[in-house]
Amino acid sequence: LVKGETLHLSCKLNRDLNIKWLKDGREISCDKQTDCKKTSQENLFKYTLKTKNIKMINSGEYSCVCGNFKTSCFVIITDIPIEQIINARTTEKLYEIQGKKEELAQKEEKIVKEETKLLEMETEIRNREMEIKEKTDEIEIQRSKLALKEKEMKERESQLELKEAKFCELEMEKNMLQKDSLTLTQQSEELKFTRANANMMQNELEKLKHEKTELEKRIEILEKYIDNGSVKHEQTIAEIRQTYDNMITKMKAEHDDTLSTIDKRLEGISRFSGIGICE
Template sequence: MGRIQDCFKENRDVIVELLSKNLNQIVVRLHKRNVITDSEKLGVECSLSPALGIRDLFYYIEVNDKSEDFIDVLNQTENGGIAHLVRLSANYYFTSELKNSEFAIGTDVVLSCEISNDRTVQWFKNGIELTTCSKYNITKDFLVHQLIIINAQEEDAGDYLCECCYAKTRCRLKAGLQVIKALRDVELVKGETLHLSCKLNRDLNIKWLKNGKEISCDKQTDCKKTSQENLFKYTLKMKNIKMINSGEYSCVCGNFKTSCFVIITDIPIEQIINARTTEKLYEIQGKKEELAQKEEKIVKEETKLLEMETEIRNKAMEIKEKAEEIESQRSKLALKEKEMKEREIQLELKEAKLGELEMEKIMLKKDSLTLTQQSEELKFTRANANMMQNELEKLKNEKTELEKRIEILEKYIDNGSIKHEQTITEIRQTYENMITKMKAEHDDTLSSIDKKLEEMQQKQSGICVVS
């Protein structure tokens, strides 16, 4: 039984719906990895429908034993759910399967199979799951799984299934032919009615033989088959038998045969002698015929009753099969609903993650805009700092020139003039105070600029790290 192909059969609708969206992309990637050949790639691409192409693709993957590459490619194309199904089908399959067989009623029947990996299996009979009970014993010996049917009867015949993931193995059990009631030797008087019957547990196309030759059914000879509770009764009835009807009678079908001897005798002479009158003899014969007619009527009524019971049983079986089919469809629908819910959860997680990324993107844009504004402010501050530096340089130059002029003035000033010296000292002091004040203001400004530059560099480094 196939492995990955079973996965496709069990989940055909879901797989076709999801893979058909990016089938060409999957085929191209598989071809690049040399998983499928040129002709196989062309076969999938030129299929009459996506379903046929995907079915062939699963077949190629299984034949080439490339399930791991297939799973990897499916994951790359956001088909993780299907990849999971393929992995289960590839890893769990039956290395030894169930086989059709017959069993003898009253014996224990053992159904055995072996799985590729250690995993729990499920057992079913005619679509109904089985569990360990007084009738069934379910065992497991590592990879070997067994279902033991205890004291198997006719009703235990049917279709059995062992399932693991998407791997399945089936078999059909039939009850071996069993003779419930065999033909028995009989001795009759000529003119009586012959009744021969046998009961089996099988519905067979039997033949009646006399001394090895087939008996034809006519008005005198009636062949019937009736059934009740899975048992089948085969009857041969012959009216007004004669001496010539003596012999070996057999009920046969293929290798099956049950036989008996029928002996026909004349009316015993003692019965004739003891009969009071010939009329009495005829009266006895009439009562026998009347009794035979009543017996025939009873048999017909029983046959009708059995036919009605059989019809009712068949209707019940049809209803049971329909109910099992509906339950199977419900199980499949529940599985598909579960898969859809899992996909919806995955989609919600992806959408949530996408929302987080969008928020982070917006925050980064906002930080970038802030950084740009701060950068512009820094440029403006640097320009102001340069202007102040230039002004400071001019002041220094002016101070130097002023000092030179003072030196020149001092040469021409009278050394004894105290008033002039005081004036010069006051001028020098005033100028130095002015220079000191401007320098202090300039140093504060430069310190503030340096501090602001350092903060902006730290912010810029933090944004880079977050990005």
């Protein structure tokens, strides 16, 4: 405002309340120079402050206070009309605005470049995110494959441990069989020797049978020339016959036992030779 004019301030409320007008934080007293009025229309109340013939000293911050609510404005009083001040500053502002426009154009160009760069960066980031996602998916697939391979390896290790245990068991069985085979080989050799002895005994038995037959023939010849009524002679002949019979019976029994033992051992060897090792 220009010095000498009238200052006119107002505030509106929707209720009729007590208000205070303040200048620079101090309450304003209403007098002839300063007029305070209140008008109402329907439910709207208007409070007006008028100060006539204002001076430079009237410049400052004016406030309308109602309880905890406050509205303020700053009033400047000049010696010359505000239009002249505005015109004086217009040219300066035009140059300033032109400079600001050029600066704004540069900033806009810079912003466009930055936005383009940002867009490129966002595109690159998206591409990298896609690459990272693809690599992450590939890593997850590799992890799944690795987990399957580890599972297969564990299963194979378990199977290998079972096979190793079975192999050790078979090795032990093989060693036992080798020992049994060696034992049976020794027994086979013994049986061969026993069979040879049995054959010798068979030959001797055959000789004894032959001798018995020859002896019986001689006895028959002797019986023709010796008195048949001699008891002593008959006893002698009976004793000789009994002795030969006992010898032949004993040798035959031993021969039969030997042959039975040989047959059993040979049967055992035949069964053992048919046994195989299976994994």
